[in-house]
Every structure is written in C-alpha cells, then in structure tokens.
Amino acid sequence: MRISRVDEQTVALEEIDSVVADLLQKIPGSADPSGSEAASSRLFPQPTGGREQQAEEDWREYVEPDLRELFRDAVGVVEDDLKKLAPTSTGLRDLHLPVKHLDAWIHALNQARLVLAARHDFTDEELERDLSLEGGQRSFVLFQIHFYGLLQEFFLRQVD
Amino acid sequence: MPQLPTIENEPTTEDAIDVPWNVVVHNDPVNLMSYVTRIFQKVFGFTKQKADVHMMEVHKQGRSIVWTGARERAEAYVQQLHGHLLLATLEKSV
Numbered sequence: 604m605r606i607s608r609v610d611e612q613t614v615a616l617e618e619i620d621s622v623v624a625d626l627l628q629k630i631p632g633s634a635d636p637s638g639s640e641a642a643s644s645r646l647f648p649q650p651t652g653g654r655e656q657q658a659e660e661d662w663r664e665y666v667e668p669d670l671r672e673l674f675r676d677a678v679g680v681v682e683d684d685l686k687k688l689a690p691t692s693t694g695l696r697d698l699h700l701p702v703k704h705l706d707a708w709i710h711a712l713n714q715a716r717l718v719l720a721a722r723h724d725f726t727d728e729e730l731e732r733d734l735s736l737e738g739g740q741r742s743f744v745l746f747q748i749h750f751y752g753l754l755q756e757f758f759l760r761q762v763d
Numbered sequence: 764m765p766q767l768p769t770i771e772n773e774p775t776t777e778d779a780i781d782v783p784w785n786v787v788v789h790n791d792p793v794n795l796m797s798y799v800t801r802i803f804q805k806v807f808g809f810t811k812q813k814a815d816v817h818m819m820e821v822h823k824q825g826r827s828i829v830w831t832g833a834r835e836r837a838e839a840y841v842q843q844l845h846g847h848l849l850l851a852t853l854e855k856s857v
Contacts, residue, residue, distance in 0.1 A: 650841050652852045666842055673846055713848050720793045727792040759797050
C-alpha cells in the first residue's frame, strides 16, 4: 500500500492488496467493545477512579451516552469511507479520503487499537515488543494494532 | 452529533485555588505519544512544547496533572479527554 497526500483536501491510500483491505475493513468491528467488559471499561473509564460512587453513576447516566454517540459517529465516517474502496485494473484497490475525515479516522483507529488491546489483554511488554508474526491469532491481532498505529501516525501528520 | 463541552474564558490555576481539583491523565501503553501531545494541545490550548512535557510525564511517571481548578470545569475537561480516549480522572488537589 502507498499512502500519500494528493492535495489540500485529499489523502490517498493506493495499491491496497487484499490483506490490507481486510485490515481496513476490520476497523469498525474492531472498535466495537461489545462483549468485552475490559474493552468497555477502557472506552468509558471512571472519572473519579471509583472514589465517588454518586459521581460515577451520574457520569454513566449523563455523560456516557454523549460519548457513545460521539464514538459511533467517528466510526460511522470510517464505515462510509470504506464503502468507497475501489478496485483497480491491477486487482489492487484505492481509497481516497477527504482530509476533513481524518479526525474521525484517527479516532476510530485509536478506538480499535484500545478495544483490541483490552479485549485480548495484551501486556505493556507485548505491545512494546518487536513485532513477530509467529503465534497465530494473537500475533495477528498485535500486527493489526501496530498497523492501525502506523496509519494513525500518518494521519496525525496530515492534520498537524 | 453530541459536542464535547466547550470551555470558554478559561480561568488560570491561580483563579481557582479555593476549589482545587486536579485533572490527571494516566499512562496507557496503546495511545501514541504524538496523539497524546495533539490532544493536550487541542483540549487545553497548550503549546507543542508544554504538551510534550506533560505527555512525557505521563509516559515516564505514569500520570500528569494537566489542569487544576474548579470541579465543574475539571469534569468538563475529563469529559473532553475521555471523548478523545485518554485515561483521565479528576481528584482533589489537597
């Protein structure tokens, strides 16, 4: 895959092969914390660290719904953009993203990375270790987290 | 789409010393350092240099107090930081 800034308004992801296309398509699902208490707790942490019961309850009632909607909206932008993953004559795919969508992409990639790390209970050591593709599914998820991080880093540079 | 709370006419730490609450950001091995710096700039209006100092404090010491002042405003900042997926809490500064 090649990533480049086309112009002021557009970033291009080009020559996307099937593996990378699959990783991109997995972003919305990976960002969903459903079924994992650890992932939900990470996306919606306690504002007082559990010290004030009433404040925590109020937060869950009044703040969390807004956060959930905010997160859904960001992932929704990514989902819509991914529908435009266009096949090319080479069999590879291209994706052109409006720069104004990059904040949503940065958020969704971050959310996916956090959910994956929490869901699979990766240790700090595992996350910081050099990437190895040995070890099956767990290694693949770690690769996914790192790949999303690289993409996030590129997008961050575009919005600075 | 819900908006994160906008914080206007930010009082300085000194203005709010009679109701001191700290906004604390905690380390997280997943969030990118460059991302954390950017969010500090965005939420608190920090210079890049100041945002980097707090980001490094979070990274090396596990936490950084990024703002101190009235509780209501501290809660609004924590909400903004949670909106950007940072681990943040508020706590009494004394």
